[in-house]
Amino acid sequence: MSIDSSAYTRPDIFADEIERLFAGRMYLCSVHELPEVDSYLAIHLGGASITVRHTTEGLRAFDNVCLHRCALIDPEGCGKRPFRCRYHAWSYAADGALHAAPLVEVDDLARRALQTYPLTVVGEHVFIGLSGQAPAVDKMAYAMSEAGIPLTNPEPFHRGELLQQCNWKLLVENNIESYHLSFVHAQSFIPAGFVSKSDYAWEHDAYTCWSHCEPTEATSKTARLQRLSRQSRHEFGHIFVFPNLFLTATNQMVGFRSYVLPLTPDRTLFKWELFELPALLALPTPVREQIRAESIRFTEASLQEDKPMVEACQLGLSSRHAFIQLRAPDARIQRFHDYYAEQMRHAEK
Numbered sequence: 001m002s003i004d005s006s007a008y009t010r011p012d013i014f015a016d017e018i019e020r021l022f023a024g025r026m027y028l029c030s031v032h033e034l035p036e037v038d039s040y041l042a043i044h045l046g047g048a049s050i051t052v053r054h055t056t057e058g059l060r061a062f063d064n065v066c067l068h069r070c071a072l073i074d075p076e077g078c079g080k081r082p083f084r085c086r087y088h089a090w091s092y093a094a095d096g097a098l099h100a101a102p103l104v105e106v107d108d109l110a111r112r113a114l115q116t117y118p119l120t121v122v123g124e125h126v127f128i129g130l131s132g133q134a135p136a137v138d139k140m141a142y143a144m145s146e147a148g149i150p151l152t153n154p155e156p157f158h159r160g161e162l163l164q165q166c167n168w169k170l171l172v173e174n175n176i177e178s179y180h181l182s183f184v185h186a187q188s189f190i191p192a193g194f195v196s197k198s199d200y201a202w203e204h205d206a207y208t209c210w211s212h213c214e215p216t217e218a219t220s221k222t223a224r225l226q227r228l229s230r231q232s233r234h235e236f237g238h239i240f241v242f243p244n245l246f247l248t249a250t251n252q253m254v255g256f257r258s259y260v261l262p263l264t265p266d267r268t269l270f271k272w273e274l275f276e277l278p279a280l281l282a283l284p285t286p287v288r289e290q291i292r293a294e295s296i297r298f299t300e301a302s303l304q305e306d307k308p309m310v311e312a313c314q315l316g317l318s319s320r321h322a323f324i325q326l327r328a329p330d331a332r333i334q335r336f337h338d339y340y341a342e343q344m345r346h347a348e349k
């Protein structure tokens with residue numbers, strides 16, 4: 001069984017996914033994206049406008065809709081500004097209560113506090129519970145230790161985002177399979193020695209799933225890595241935390257955190273951060289600089305290589321007679337589809 005092709009295009013199914021899959025646990029950002037008091041990150045997705053803010057009482061998430069006439073309080077995106085609506089300057093306290101409203105009496109207002117959402121922070125990873133329940137992320141630390149990624153890492157040295165014209169599930173699927181490497185990644189994975197294989201080992205535990213890939217043959221890069229650091233290994237470790245977070249460790253040197261935010265059935269925001277792992281931090285500064293620069297180039301090249309493929313699938317899936325056939329090299333996607341179906345059914349009860 002695979003997910004029906006209409007699930008990639010239908011607005012009613014998208015709305016169900018937000019309610020049944022994302023409301024319980026959704027990765028929203030890293031703590032590094034909200035470094036100081038008044039830093040915020042605002043996004044509109046699946047019919048909700050949310051802002052997560054660094055307040056004097058820590059990180060808090062709120063409905064980003066002003067209690068006066070519903071303007072978005074924080075503009076979409078991230079930045080730093082007081083918690084105050086831009087329209088008529090109604091301002092809010094750290095707990096979301098209305099603090100001041102210039103020129104008007106507030107005592108008889110029907111609503112005087114913004115809706116809040118619970119957050120769960122695991123190391124540097126911030127998850128939101130849109131359902132109102134704190135998101136459960138107890139399995140994630142285990143998957144991260146399996147892939148060799150510490151729970152907390154230094155400030156990322158690079159971050160970026162790409163707006164993808166496709167359904168969020170296509171980005172999940174693209175991220176968790178290695179079948180396409182030989183055919184898509186001429187400027188990134190292939191020169192690094194990672195090519196398509198049908199038998200990459202992968203494991204899973206509830207909503208997490210992880211794999212380790214090694215190059216098919218040792219390349220000049222393998223020898224170079226061994227010369228640089230005894231701690232480094234030429235390998236690619238990958239974790240998926242359902243429904244929207246991916247973490248990878250490249251050669252035990254560079255961590256890559258990426259995530260998908262489902263905006264509409266056919267538009268998804270893909271965001272990422274690159275950070276140094278302990279084996280890289282231990283190396284001399286010029287070597288670290290070189291590896292950081294190489295990993296930025298690799299990341300940007302591979303994401304640009306994937307983009308036309310996922311967008312082509314979106315067009316294909318929205319055409320008549322679309323029919324998905326998963327085969328052996330798609331085994332990790334099959335597991336995603338099974339888990340997806342189970343969670344959609346589970347939420348129905």
Ligand code: FES
Binds near residue numbers: 067069071
């Ligand atoms: S809409 Fe926000 S203060 Fe008027």
Ligand SMILES: [Fe+2]
Binds near residue numbers: 174184302
């Ligand atoms: Fe790819």
